[in-house]
Amino acid sequence: MTGPEPGGLSGRSGRGPRSSRHPVRNLALTAAAVALAVPLVTVPSEAARTPPRTGFEASDGARWTGADEERSLLAAVVHHGAGARVERIGTTRQGRPLRLVRIGSGRPAALTVLLVCGQHGDEPAGREACLTTIRDLAYATDPATRAFLSRTRVLVLPTANPDGMAAGTRGNADGLDVNRDHIALRTAEARALAAVIRDRTPDVIEDLHEYGATPPYYDKDLYALWPRTLNADDQVHDASERLVERHVRPAALDAGFSSGRYGVWTDPVTGDPVKQSAGDGQERVLRNMAAVKHALGLLVESRADALSEAERNDPALARRRRVRSQRVALEALFASTDKERAPIRAATARSRAAGFADRGPVYLGGADNEAAEPGEILAxxxxxxxxxxxxxxxxxxxxxxxxxxxxxxxxxxxxxxxxxxxxxxxxxxxxxxxxxxxxxxxxxxx
Structure with a gap:
């Protein structure tokens, strides 16, 4: 793990009732980050006060933000002087940097939220939402956002799979799925992220993805899910589920998006579950590993394919919708974690301390909605x-x-x-x- 960049860049519980939007929802958002591999250039003072735009924004969704545009945006954010830092945390097989952005409080007592964007290189909407979130947080002047940042440390891995992003592939340069590598750690990308989680001990981790719909059973605008692993501490599990069911999914519905639980097919008439095709308790995926490592985990998936004839005729419409839905989820995440920071910190602290007591079973299989087989339980x-x-x-x-x-x-x-x-x-x-x-x-x- 290397240092600062050149240039100074450094269910178990039942489903609860839906809550309405929290006032903190007006927090300025837009997410993701990228670090610079070149020295910073001098930026005129007026330009430094003007928030930069992503390539996606400049093209109104006609194309995704390029690597050079991401680097320029980060240069402007760091030069702006709002306390944003970027550091190189690893290097991919093809030599691309893995960068982590930090913005917000440096106090040890601060709640730490980690955003992981673009583990799959062909799922770019979450990355765009992360990039704009970084920019918006750094340039925010409203009291609510500044207060949020004074008590929260936001970490962003804006491009978690740079080689895959460059190639437009799900896997990395070795053809490996980074989001199936959080136990074995064979990939440079998963290794870098494991070091971040070990050293920064985040309290909340959101993993941003996209999916292809299977109408009419699995075609919501936005899906979300908590860690289903049975190895999650009870309080961490329950707090993660509340985050999804009482905050993120209701916020999506409030914003006009349809929403469901990731991996669960539903009857289009009754809304009853039909089958589960994904979203199990495997700890090799980040959503579950987050909880095993004592953080609230949240998976968010936006629908990648077109919803209408208009979106098929104008792909930019679909791209903008995908990014908007991810931003809504991020807003809900920030608002809910700010509101519930005390119980979240208590849950994650309890989880980290529990292992020293050396009590209770460990599970080699199963999930919160699927009992482990007897041979999968180390009672x-x-x-x-x-x-x-x-x-x-x-x-x-x-x-x-x-x-x-x-x-x-x-x-x-x-x-x-x-x-x-x-x-x-x-x-x-x-x-x-x-x-x-x-x-x-x-x-x-x-």
Missing amino acids: DPPCGYRLTAERYAGARDELALHGVTSRPDGDGVYVTLRQSARRLIPLLLDRRAASRLTDGQPDTAC
Whole structure:
């Protein structure tokens, strides 16, 4: 993980009632970020006061924002002097920088919100929403937004898969799906993000995506979902579900968008669930890994295909609608986290501390709406796992990126479960775990 850029850039619970829009909804938004790989240029003072526009905005949705335009926007944001910082957190296989933008409070007590934009390179609407959000936050002068930023740290990974974005592909340059790599950490992109989560300990993580509709059963304008993993702390799980059901989805409906739960097909007449095609409890996807790592998790998916003949005839209409729906979700996220910051901080702090008590089952399968099979439940988990020197050498870097600690044990190491990452460790080391890093020897002699 490198330093600052050149130029100084540094259900378990039942569904609750829908809430109306919160007044904080007027927070200036627009999201995403990008960092600069070139030194900053001098910007005239008048230009520095004028908010920059993305390529998407300048073309009225006729095209997506290019990499150079993203870099220029970030240069203007940093030069503006509102406290925005950008740092390079990694490099892709094709040599493109992975950049993290920070704006808002630097106080340790601040609530930290992380936006991950464009893990799939062919899903650009979330990235556009993230870029404009960064700009709007940096240039905001209204008291509500400035107060929000004084008590909130907003982190944005605006282009989480730069190689995929450049190629217009779902996967990265190796053809790997970054959003299926949050356990194995084979990709540079997932490794960089794992380090951010380990070091910045976000309280809330939103993952922005797009999807292709299957009318009439699966065709809402915007879908959202919370972490379904059974390894989520109860309070983190429930707070995540409330975020989706009481804030994000109602905000989408208020804004005129249709909305549903990601992965759930519904009867077009009755609205009853028909089947589930996605949105399970696999921890290798970010929505679930967020909760395993003690953060509220939120997945947002905008509909990528055209809704009407007008959108088919004018693709810019569809692009603008896709980006608008993502911005509505971001507004709801900011408003709700600002309103509920105290219980959110309490939930994430409890989750981080719970592992040291070394109690309760760990699940190798199942979800909050699908019971784990008996063989997927570690009802009485081991005290830890022993790794030979050879096995540890093959998994050492990934364990460190996940924040898992170990101690010497003979010619190998011992990984105790009595640590913050308790519910993650069996997913990494138990021979029954589907996406494990290596096979550890369980120690049951507690």
